[in-house]
Amino acid sequence: MSNHLVKLFVELDTALADSQAFWNIQAFEYQHLPKQWPKPLRDWLSQQGESDLDCLESKTQNQKVRHLESLVGGLNFPRVEFPKIANAEIDLPFWITNGIKGRKLDQLQQFCCAIPRTELPRLEWCAGKGHLGRIAYHINPQPTQSLEWDDQLCLEGAQLAKQHNMDIQFQNCDVLNSEVQLTCSQQHVLALHACGDLHTHLLKQACATQTQVLSISPCCYHRIQASDYRPLSQLAAKSQLRLSRKSLKLAVQQSVTSGKRTQRLRDVELLWRLSADELQRKYSLEKNYRPLASFPKQWLSQEQGFKKFIQWAAAHYRIELPSDINFSELEMTVKLRRINLRRIELIQHIFQRELETWLILDRAIYLTEHNYDVVVQHFCDFEISPRNFLINAKHISYKQGPKHEF
Ligand SMILES: C[S@@+](CC[C@H](N)C(=O)[O-])C[C@H]1O[C@@H](n2cnc3c(N)ncnc32)[C@H](O)[C@@H]1O
Missing domain, CATH: 3.40.50.150 (Vaccinia Virus protein VP39)
Structure with a gap:
């Protein structure tokens, strides 16, 4: 087994090192699709809307790998399969x-x-x-x-x-x-x-x-x-x-669990965090992503929650926000960023199991x-x-x- 493990590791290590540009990145920090990705891949991703992404995300790992290989030549994915132990039935009292x-x-x-x-x-x-x-x-x-x-x-x-x-x-x-x-x-x-x-x-x-x-x-x-x-x-x-x-x-x-409410709150938090990032890039001297600490999660379901969050985030980033922020414009930008985030993660997640x-x-x-x-x-x-x-x-x-x- 040990030689087999070593061989597998070396193959996998080479493949992961060669493809780092696709997965060893922080997706949340990108405002657009990564420029270092090949153009055919970026063009194809830009055409994928929310429902296409839902469908693509549900594809099997092998289907995703084949699709990525067809868009990006020269990727070498070792097929790594370990034996699955046959489901054993034991009668537990x-x-x-x-x-x-x-x-x-x-x-x-x-x-x-x-x-x-x-x-x-x-x-x-x-x-x-x-x-x-x-x-x-x-x-x-x-x-x-x-x-x-x-x-x-x-x-x-x-x-x-x-x-x-x-x-x-x-x-x-x-x-x-x-x-x-x-x-x-x-x-x-x-x-x-x-x-x-x-x-x-x-x-x-x-x-x-x-x-x-x-x-x-x-x-x-x-x-x-x-x-x-x-x-x-x-x-x-x-x-x-x-x-x-x-x-x-x-x-x-990957998560197989999490109920609808948890998913919805997670989505709201994502949109808020993207909003905070957009505002800090716009109103501070810093043009890059800056991490934000965790905040009280009960805000997510409160009517004034977003307002509280934005004030808190501005204090955290030490920025002064103008009183005339165009929130509908911000909402559009953030929705676009969220879909780009999903597009980036679609590719990144292909490498999870590897x-x-x-x-x-x-x-x-x-x-x-x-x-x-x-x-x-x-x-x-x-x-x-x-x-x-x-x-x-x-x-x-x-x-x-x-x-x-x-
Ligand atoms: C994910 S749970 C797994 C529990 C169990 N093995 C199972 O699968 O049902 C991890 C457990 O580790 C315990 N734990 C975490 N850090 C620990 C530490 N430093 N020393 C002892 N136990 C710890 C947690 O309290 C928790 O019960």
Whole structure:
């Protein structure tokens, strides 16, 4: 597997580096379509209206890639496919699934079916209420320690484990605190959807202690302390890609959820932020984009909300706004910018999955560099969770028990 991962990484790295102009940019900062993009692409994009964009966004990744390739020659997209683990059906009793909602339950169930059954004690990293630990325990009972920093979640998780007579102990701790260390190598560590630093910290500690088995599904790669991405593997450290936190966010921008109200409020916020940007470019000496902090979200649904927001933004940018701003002109400009933003993001998003795969391979290769046998798979369908990569890793020193499956 390791040679295959390295080959894939090198291909992907070259393709992503060659195509950076299309994705490693901050779409929101552009007032027009990026001038560095080929003219045929810009001409075609300018003709796409809102409904065309709706339709294009719903196309499959392969269709989008083919379309982009037809408009921009010379792009080289490695086709990266990882095996999808066959949806496993396990009959879970109602008492164990109580209180876990639809898609989350599917994720937990499929994650638990996709991890190796070992005879090792388990460690659940950033456990929440420990749903994962309990389901894994039900399938393959092993003493479990669950780490979580939220008091209430620890309390509820411990109660549920006790109620179901499971040997699961919660430890209320900050996993990033240097005093919380993996000291025992004889463990199977589970981490489902641990964000940025939380899972990279785990990987580093696990390699240092030679933790025997790891099953990790990473999430939110941009939630890191550092301003730029620090590759984990020696191979990725040689890459010419420089990823800021904003670029890392691109890897997780797909959302399958969010209700109509949330979507509407998000759209209103976008229009307001674009308005503020237009005003600051017009009335300050600064002609470039300047970031704006977060503001009270209740303004979004208040009648005078926009007015409050604009005054707040002007104070933030230290600009004085004239009393005769032409708001209908501003509205037209902003609507045009929003559609251009959608056009830019249409292209940018084609590279999302490649970028996430690059990040996953960095993690997987880091483990192989530390003497792990690694398997990368998708543990559930994209529609159940877009964060569906699973890394199963077994240290070469691990002596499998008779009931072990990997
Ligand atoms: C996205 S949730 C995942 C929960 C669980 N693994 C699951 O998939 O159902 C991340 C969890 O990590 C916890 N967490 C975040 N930062 C932490 C830290 N520094 N130390 C311990 N737990 C942390 C949060 O409270 C939250 O419960």
